[in-house]
Amino acid sequence: MRIRSTTIVAVRRDGKLAVAGDGQVTFDKTVMKHGARKVRRVGGGSVLAGFAGSAADGITLLEKFDGKLSEYKGNLLRAAVELAKDWRQDRALRRLEALLLVGNADHLLVLSGNGDVIEPDEGVAAIGSGGPYAQAAADALLRNTQMSAEEIVREALRIAAKICIYTNDEIVVETA
Numbered sequence: 001m002r003i004r005s006t007t008i009v010a011v012r013r014d015g016k017l018a019v020a021g022d023g024q025v026t027f028d029k030t031v032m033k034h035g036a037r038k039v040r041r042v043g044g045g046s047v048l049a050g051f052a053g054s055a056a057d058g059i060t061l062l063e064k065f066d067g068k069l070s071e072y073k074g075n076l077l078r079a080a081v082e083l084a085k086d087w088r089q090d091r092a093l094r095r096l097e098a099l100l101l102v103g104n105a106d107h108l109l110v111l112s113g114n115g116d117v118i119e120p121d122e123g124v125a126a127i128g129s130g131g132p133y134a135q136a137a138a139d140a141l142l143r144n145t146q147m148s149a150e151e152i153v154r155e156a157l158r159i160a161a162k163i164c165i166y167t168n169d170e171i172v173v174e175t176a
Helices: 055-071 076-089 131-144 149-163
Strands: 003-005 007-013 016-021 025-027 030-033 039-042 047-053 098-103 108-111 124-128 172-175
Touching (some): 007 047, 007 098, 007 149, 016 047, 016 098, 016 149, 047 124, 055 076, 055 098, 098 124, 108 124, 131 149
Antiparallel strands (some): 016 172
16 A cells, blocks of 8 residues: 655745645545644744655654754755755665755755755745645746735645645645
């Protein structure tokens, strides 16, 4: 059986970042949890982060990322690159099955175990089972409305929840 879970979406607009995550965790064809919290503040609260994939793996990566933020005095870009290098090179970390979405008011990044550190062009990113749906919705809302970043991520997740069976509408939002 395969565990599927999560949609995380982030939008940067007008000098603000909003990151939202749904609460659903699905095990095969069964919803196991409705209110999981997959979006967190790290780096003393200055950085927002969300994870998709295995919960234990995601939390492990968030802790490692938080450590890198401390080590590099809050430098988001440097911490992200150093985590991606470790993630790719370390035998134990390489086996972790998760993606991270991290950011602050200046940068938004997607990190993967392949060594990817991707900063999207438009200030919109999404990961997880419903990520493509949420990203498309957020992109359209960003281009065609005056909604705030927080309003966009909430609505994008609501739209994704109507399409993706692995996404629900129990939404947690953090803003910076």
